[in-house]
Every structure is written in C-alpha cells, then in structure tokens.
Amino acid sequence: MFGTRKAPAHSLEVTAMAEWRTEVVGVVLDHSSEWTARELTAACRVDESWLLALVxxxxxxxxxxxxxxxxxxxxxxxxxxxxxxxxxRDLGVNLAGVALALDLIDELSALRRVR
Structure with a gap:
C-alpha cells in the first residue's frame, strides 16, 4: 500500500550533486474509504473466488x-x-480459523484502545 518516489529537492543554488528527498505515498484504510470488489482483489493480489470464500x-x-x-x-x-x-498461506489456517483469529485480533485491538 505504501510506495516511495524519488523527487529532486528544489533549491535556488546550483550544486554539482543533485539532492534528493523521499516522498511517501499511502492510502488510509479505515471505515470511511470505499473499495469495489475489483479494487480489493487487485490491492490484495487475490482472485475473486478467494474473496467470495471470505465473504x-x-x-x-x-x-x-x-x-x-x-x-x-x-x-x-x-x-x-x-x-x-x-x-x-503461511500457517495453513482454514477459513473458520481465519474468521475466529481475525475477530479475536479485532477484540484485542478494541480492548487496547479502551485502556
């Protein structure tokens, strides 16, 4: 989701070496952004059948x-x-286990925010 792009730094002085700065570009992933199924599968590099199974x-x-x-x-x-x-892919967890694990991760995150 994040990429870097090199861009020349602007300066009034002419130097023998070009100065470069790094610009970070990203996307906010929250409840306010909206994605189509096609955008979601492309961003996650998964096929539609995997998305259907997850739904x-x-x-x-x-x-x-x-x-x-x-x-x-x-x-x-x-x-x-x-x-x-x-x-x-990495742990061999089946879909039911994935759903449970992600729900528990969400609960843990919510509890940490309350503190």
Missing part, C-alpha cells in the same frame, strides 16, 4: 451491493483480506 465465511462483509460486481467494502476489509491470506 461466505464472514471474514469480510460488503457494505453495499447485491452481487460481486456491485459489492463495496470499507478500507478495513483490505487489511482483513491481507491478514486472512497470510494466515492461510
């Missing part, structure tokens, strides 16, 4: 739309799909 299991839930072509998701879904993919 069926309740790992992510569309906020709008009746079919895959019309579905809309919040930015939080990007994080959940990425985590679900890593849990399955």
């Amino acid at each position: 069926d299991e309740g790992v992510v839930e569309p906020i709008a739309g009746e079919s895959l072509a019309d579905w809309r998701f919040t930015g939080v879904a990007v994080t959940r799909v990425q985590r679900a993919t890593r849990l399955t």
Whole structure:
C-alpha cells in the first residue's frame, strides 16, 4: 500500500550533486474509504473466488451491493483480506480459523484502545 518516489529537492543554488528527498505515498484504510470488489482483489493480489470464500465465511462483509460486481467494502476489509491470506498461506489456517483469529485480533485491538 505504501510506495516511495524519488523527487529532486528544489533549491535556488546550483550544486554539482543533485539532492534528493523521499516522498511517501499511502492510502488510509479505515471505515470511511470505499473499495469495489475489483479494487480489493487487485490491492490484495487475490482472485475473486478467494474473496467470495471470505465473504461466505464472514471474514469480510460488503457494505453495499447485491452481487460481486456491485459489492463495496470499507478500507478495513483490505487489511482483513491481507491478514486472512497470510494466515492461510503461511500457517495453513482454514477459513473458520481465519474468521475466529481475525475477530479475536479485532477484540484485542478494541480492548487496547479502551485502556
């Protein structure tokens, strides 16, 4: 989600060496951003069948739309799909386990914010 881009620093002085600064570009992944199913699958590098399986299991839930072509998701879904993919790929966790693990992670995060 984050990338870097090199851009020349602007200066009134001419120097023999060019100065460079790094510009960080990112996307806020919260409840206010909205993603289509196509954008979500592209951002997470997953196919539509994986997204359908995650929706069926309740790992992510569309906020709008009746079919895959019309579905809309919040930015939080990007994080959940990425985590679900890593849990399955790296640890071999099945979809039910993924749903449980992500719900527990969300609960833990909420408890930490309350403190």
